[in-house]
Amino acid sequence: MNYIKRFYISSFLHITLYSGFYLIYLQSLGLSKTQMGFLMSLSLILVALLEVPTGIVADKISKKASVLLSKILMVPSVLVLYLTHSFLDILIATLFGAFSVAFLTGAETGWIYELISREGKTEDYPKVYGRIRSLEMMGSFIGTLTGGFLADFVGMKLTILLTLPFVIASLLVLVTIPKDTVRSELSYHSHLLESLKFIKKSPEIAWLFLYANLIGASVIPFTSFMQLYFYKFLVSLTTVSSISAFHTLVNSISWYLDTDRYKGVLYRYAWIALPLLLFLAGFNRWLGFVTLTLGTFIFAQAFKEWQKKFQGIVPDEKRATLGSFYSLTAAITNGLLTAFLGWLFDHMGIMRGLAILALPFLVTGFLTIKYLAFTPSSS
Template sequence: MDLLNRYRLLMVLMHTGFLGNLVVIYYLSKGLSYAQIGLATALTAWGIVLLEVPTGIVGDRVSRKLSVLIGLTLNAIATVVLIFLSGFAMLLLYALLMALGIAFVSGSLQAWLFDTMRHLGREREFREFMKGTKSLTIPVSALTLLIGAFLAQLYGFTLPLVLSFIVEVAMIILALSIPEYGFEPVRESYGKHTLGAFRELFSGRIFPLVAVSILVSLETNQFRKFFEPYLGKVLAVYLGTTITGTLGLLGIAEVTVRTLPKFIGVRIRDSWSLRLYSVAPVLIPILTVLSVLYKNPLWIVLLGVVATVVSTAFQFNIAIELQHRLPSEKRATILSADSMVSALTMGSFYTVYGFAVNALGLEKARLVFALGLLALGLLVKALEVLGPLKNSLELEHVS
């Protein structure tokens, strides 16, 4: 198989998921509370905070391929823990393993790919390559999620989790077959390299992009966090059944909201993609507010579709822009530092949001947090229009 096609297949398999966010219902079926789920999610995020830069150093100083292989192996082990999940302690163990796995893969995978394309003299094709790859990951993700949702409804959650483990083992074998080209290990000391990466991350050229990206991620995650039980309760009322009886329909909704619209967000014309990039910080929290004000299943799914299209277009443009702005010798570490700052923010958010849902109820917490994020989005747009953020947020790779 062609070298770049092996990368593409690896990325497709990495986006294969038989449960997606339906795993929250699996947690609830095991007797776990929203607060416990929020804490476990926060542990994963905080674990990434502690591990992102050290694992990024592995990618820059030792081998990007090795870093990815370690991460994929840890993800497979985490899935085994999830299959035998019993109680909060095992959920925390799963969360910690996921943090390690994500940290080792984050930064190193795209840096590995970008270095290879540069070695082949094809780095200018990176944007189109990623577009083509995401065009494949989205339908595969949608199909496997649908299969997993109906398998979970008919046979329980164990079967889709076992299928996930099989795919993860296949990813390890595939990654082993891909050579590493164009990698030059960094020779400077760990401390100097790390400090240099953080200085670059917090520079005026990089940090405004990172900060707005984190804000839009918060807005998107707030729309999606506990979305499945929220929609499941609305569906259960409409259909006169239990939330477990809606798993198949929730799988369809998950595909409709989270996967298929990503295809639109990636493949949309560049002119529309840039418009969505511009309005994302304000539009996404407005969609969350609307999902609370009118509780109709089809309306909520439609809003989710729009939110995913907008978020995907925004994050796709940000990811490509960062690859073009970052220096090669620190790319993996800077991307890991970016993920670390993002994870610190997300971890704090998940903890507060989980307890807020327990205290206020899912509907009220959803509305309150959306309004707060909308205020921040409006502030960003004001700073962009008035000038302070205008140049920083302008996409250079499409200029």
């Protein structure tokens, strides 16, 4: 079994049994939508603050070690969530989760790309990346669907605890994969300054950061509160968890498929397609299923193309750091947006809030496409 297959297995073991009812669990503990929005926002902002330091550590010490540490930190996160009795407990679980994500992002993709590049197979990276994300989503699909049924029969708390064996199994598989070898020889601060200079001297990097942040921000308003969106008119843990499972299945298929013939079109017009789908979800509750399906597919295809462009222009010794810089900007953008969403949906309702939020994204999309028509090299 080669190392790519082991990455595939580890990704498939990303089975989080509570992902389909997480917000409902928080709601059962008495948290308001504002508090939920705050927790999600805090998690994203903490990840943002930790991204660059953890990325530099990965480039200077080991990307593999960073990924393994990420898996280890998931253990206390799950345990505290299981034992929680208060908002403070959930806050602690959120902190562990944020550290886990920070050590993973940038390091994982950089580790994979370096191993592939050793064999001169960088052209295979988009396909490998897509397969990894696809199998991760497939594991999430199984976990979400199973978790919903388990929660109805044994309760949400015990279902949360049953996530731990999958976290440990994924960690053990990753241990067997060859480590990365390229290291930055610069000091921490010098490495950071050189990475910043690289971004400043590369307009393409800045453009790619902007692109990924905007298409991500036009998806977050629906996906971040999707469970509560559907729970409002489909009042069943099993049903909502099944919808979440369906979402992960669509996600898995979307990452797995390669639309070579249309990838350029999807990448170019995701700016406007995604906010249009966001508006449809706010216009009619049943159209939320259309947004769930098409929005997931378009985002996955556009982001795979983005990954190919991004990884192809970043040096090996800066890959985790620059990947973390992107994650930092995405975490800040999504964190601030999610905090605002919690407040907006509390005061205006989810559907009306989605329809209103879609409008500025649509305007931005139209203006961007018009700009790209005059500067095609930027696309």
